[in-house]
Amino acid sequence: MDYLSYALKQDDLDRLKEFKKQFHCPDGSRYFVGNSLGLLSESAEQSLEEVLIEWKDHGIGGWLSDNPWYYFSEKLSEKFAPFLGADKSEIILTGSITSNLHQAIATFYQPTSKRFKIVTDELSFPTDMYVLQSQMQHHNVDLEKGLKKIKSHDGFLLTEEDIFKSIKDDVAILFLPSVIYTSGQLLNIKKIVEYAHAKGVTVGFDLAHSVGVIPHQLHEWGVDFAVWCNYKYINGGPGAVGGLFIHERHHEKEPAFKGWFGCDKQQQFNMSHTFYKAKGAGGFQLGTPHILSLAPLKGSLELLEQAGIENIRLKSMKITDYMVDIIKELIPELTIVSPLLANNRGGHIAITHDEAYRISKIMRDYKVIVDCRGNIIRLSPHPLYCSFREVWEVVNLLQRIIDEELYLKYEKKLDIIT
Numbered sequence: 357m358d359y360l361s362y363a364l365k366q367d368d369l370d371r372l373k374e375f376k377k378q379f380h381c382p383d384g385s386r387y388f389v390g391n392s393l394g395l396l397s398e399s400a401e402q403s404l405e406e407v408l409i410e411w412k413d414h415g416i417g418g419w420l421s422d423n424p425w426y427y428f429s430e431k432l433s434e435k436f437a438p439f440l441g442a443d444k445s446e447i448i449l450t451g452s453i454t455s456n457l458h459q460a461i462a463t464f465y466q467p468t469s470k471r472f473k474i475v476t477d478e479l480s481f482p483t484d485m486y487v488l489q490s491q492m493q494h495h496n497v498d499l500e501k502g503l504k505k506i507k508s509h510d511g512f513l514l515t516e517e518d519i520f521k522s523i524k525d526d527v528a529i530l531f532l533p534s535v536i537y538t539s540g541q542l543l544n545i546k547k548i549v550e551y552a553h554a555k556g557v558t559v560g561f562d563l564a565h566s567v568g569v570i571p572h573q574l575h576e577w578g579v580d581f582a583v584w585c586n587y588k589y590i591n592g593g594p595g596a597v598g599g600l601f602i603h604e605r606h607h608e609k610e611p612a613f614k615g616w617f618g619c620d621k622q623q624q625f626n627m628s629h630t631f632y633k634a635k636g637a638g639g640f641q642l643g644t645p646h647i648l649s650l651a652p653l654k655g656s657l658e659l660l661e662q663a664g665i666e667n668i669r670l671k672s673m674k675i676t677d678y679m680v681d682i683i684k685e686l687i688p689e690l691t692i693v694s695p696l697l698a699n700n701r702g703g704h705i706a707i708t709h710d711e712a713y714r715i716s717k718i719m720r721d722y723k724v725i726v727d728c729r730g731n732i733i734r735l736s737p738h739p740l741y742c743s744f745r746e747v748w749e750v751v752n753l754l755q756r757i758i759d760e761e762l763y764l765k766y767e768k769k770l771d772i773i774t
């Protein structure tokens with residue numbers, strides 16, 4: 357069967373195909389950047405509107421109305437917990453990756469003369485690195501000696517052997533991404549946690565590129581803490597409120613940063629100057645929840661529940677496999693830097709090209725939205741709104757752009773956001 361017929365057949369069989377209708381796709385484009393900012397669904401639009409109406413109708417009464425904002429983060433966290441294999445007490449929707457990671461590292465990182473290192477990897481997302489650096493500086497730890505970055509042999513992937521080798525007796529915290537944001541490599545969280553715990557090391561993960569596209573078992577795997585954002589595969593909207601996971605075994609820990617929304621709800625309005633921590637991850641919240649940036653998440657989560665995270669992962673593996681096959685066939689000179697086995701990667705495919713930037717730019721002019729990081733082009737077919745046929749179209753366009761060097765007529769000057 358040729359590649360197009362295969363795509364049409366897969367679209368026909370696709371159990372998730374009905375979800376596409378739910379999403380607003382800008383200007384009829386083929387939208388392949390759901391790993392950066394997911395699309396707005398009707399369901400999310402509606403849940404945002406509901407909160408606006410509550411504000412309109414009740415003013416401050418909204419905090420305790422039928423859908424009380426006072427408990428909104430906790431209610432949504434309850435809905436979220438199954439996607440991460442967490443108990444509802446272990447997660448809280450709050451803050452951003454950056455602020456939640458500050459909270460987690462400040463809480464867990466208690467360097468001693470024997471155990472003072474933080475291990476991460478040299479491919480990490482910049483904000484994670486800034487957090488680790490600033491937290492270590494706060495403890496006056498010399499970054500040269502204390503912050504260890506696992507090296508990548510090819511600039512795209514990490515090996516388990518290197519990760520394991522980095523876990524020594526002087527390491528306090530190991531912090532890694534679940535999926536590397538450039539290459540899309542998925543790390544084996546369970547195995548890494550097991551290994552690190554055996555050496556007495558606390559382990560945290562940045563789940564930005566796996567949440568909403570891959571099932572997790574954070575509780576069972578024993579992950580100590582994790583952070584993520586909800587504007588990618590979850591489709592919670594630009595700057596959507598993020599998330600923090602704190603394993604049950606750490607619930608007695610005192611948050612390094614305390615705020616009044618981390619208080620036990622019954623005590624919060626006693627206005628006492630003594631902090632009575634809420635049970636579980638909720639105790640790590642800071643100030644007033646950003647209700648308008650939580651609101652779309654209600655609708656987004658309902659869609660994910662209907663679709664089922666296992667079905668999402670199955671489609672994601674299948675559609676990215678298809679993308680790999682067709683790239684290899686049509687553009688054999690391109691290097692795919694993502695792992696070729698679906699089990700070892702997240703929801704996107706990364707390819708390299710010296711002209712990555714200009715290629716991604718011209719694709720946008722053909723209404724194919726992809727992005728570029730350095731010499732990498734990332735293509736992310738979101739399982740809820742991308743079809744196999746679109747993958748076929750996108751790769752065919754890519755082939756034409758490369759064969760005919762159509763990018764040459766574009767400026768090399770980078771836009772502020774690539």
Ligand SMILES: Cc1ncc(COP(=O)(O)O)c(C=O)c1O
Nearest residue numbers: 452453454481483537562564585
């Ligand atoms: C892996 C990873 N970490 C962190 C961030 C950003 O963190 P924040 O949501 O705090 O801006 C992103 C994307 O922006 C990311 O891809």
Ligand SMILES: Nc1ccccc1C(=O)C[C@H](N)C(=O)O
Nearest residue numbers: 391392393537538564587729773
């Ligand atoms: N938060 C953003 C704001 C503006 C533009 C992009 C982002 C991204 O999320 C980028 C993404 N994290 C990435 O994997 O590169």
